[in-house]
Amino acid sequence: MKGILLVNLGSPDTPNPKDVKRYLGEFLMDERVIDVPLWARTLLVKGIILNTRPKASAKAYKKIWWEEGSPLIVLSERLQDKVQKRVDYPVALAMRYGSMTLKNGLQELVDKGCTEIKTIPLYPQFAMATTETIDVKIDELVAEHFPQVKITRTPAFYKREDYINVLSTSIGEVLNGLDYEHILFSYHGVPERHIRKSDVTNGNCKMDGKCCFKKGSPQHEFCYRHQCEITTINVAKKLGLKNGTYSSTFQSRLGFDPWLKPYTDRTIERMGKEGIKKMAIVTPAFVSDCLETLEEIAMEGEEIFHEVGGEEFTVIPCLNERDDFAQVLTNIIEEWAKTPENAIV
Known part of the structure; x- marks a missing residue:
């Protein structure tokens, strides 16, 4: 059975x-x-x-x-x-x-x-x-x-068509009619060494952003960074997002070792200082809302954005029980x- x-x-x-x-x-x-x-x-x-x-x-x-x-x-x-x-x-x-x-x-x-x-x-x-x-x-x-x-x-x-369709729909439902300037796709962070340890090609991963987009690499099956980047690309394509209006970032660092960049909190701060007033943010590495989405993003992230001059901070829910x-x-x-x-x- x-x-x-x-x-x-x-x-x-x-x-x-x-x-x-x-x-x-x-x-x-x-x-x-x-x-x-x-x-x-x-x-x-x-x-x-x-x-x-x-x-x-x-x-x-x-x-x-x-x-x-x-x-x-x-x-x-x-x-x-x-x-x-x-x-x-x-x-x-x-x-x-x-x-x-x-x-x-x-x-x-x-x-x-x-x-x-x-x-x-x-x-x-x-x-x-x-x-x-x-x-x-x-x-x-x-x-x-x-x-x-x-x-x-x-x-x-991450690249199943039905999953991308559902994730895109959930994001589109919030963005539809929303006046926003930029949408962040914020993924949970991991240390850069985790990516290297998962590299089945024994050294192909250079952490330079290039191999993430190299077609046919066997490393992609186990590369978290690649899979996050492709998730963003596929959703952006599905929603027809314009270049420059969206980006991927990584949250929840621990310790002093280098983690995947760019960091979500610093990106929120930078964009606010650069004059972005209306931001939306989604967390596709999580399927269920939790401490990292409800407190770290929806509370701490919004506070950072407002402190540097941001005005509207829209958090898109996880897929949850849709x-x-x-x-x-x-x-x-x-x-x-x-x-x-x-x-x-």
Whole structure:
């Protein structure tokens, strides 16, 4: 019997510092999130970050917390429900970090008789710190607890036509009739070294912006930067955006190592200072609104823009539980169910 496991990032159980500290500890100790030797990661995370950051992060979570709970969890559950109503297979939901564990999600499907499980990370673009860490953890759990289960992975869906159509529609619904001067496509940032570590061509990636657009490179299947740039290009083409009225940026830096550029916060500040008065911003690396979109962009980003003279700052929601996005996931599931021999395992 086939089953589906949708996987998102995760969230603290509550916005209280104790729960936020526990969540951050699990998240930041992942070797694919902070990819330094264990001793250095332990010193950084347990010796510094967890002694300073939980209170500030808890304050941020409280700003965006819903009555029903964490927005990311609530929205993911709504999406799961819509997908379940569209397919004949059991659909479970799990998080890479937090109490909604991958093990529990797999166990839920196994208890329903599933022996073939398709995992769908809810990330349109591949990254070492998102999709890869899910794949690796799933493999570990299956080997240890579910050896009878066959896992089928889902490749990044950033360039699927149906996904681009839905993302473009969601953006167009906000832009239609909106008087704006520039739209930022803000993607979650990753360290530049993550891109190099994911380079299957062993050195082709020069981080100069050229190989991102070189056709036919095998690196593109695992290059987060390339996939973000192509997402922007495809949406801009679909919406008929004019050159110079849109750009891609990267948010959420940590530490002092170079991360993907340009940075979202600095771009917002620069454009405001240069006289841009009306800006729109969308966050295509996230399918569910969360701390990074509701607080970092919608609150902090808007504050930066207004401080430097900007006037109108329009935040475009993530795809969340949109019916047409639920249908994209349904299409992915149905394609797998019809041609399982062609699935990537």
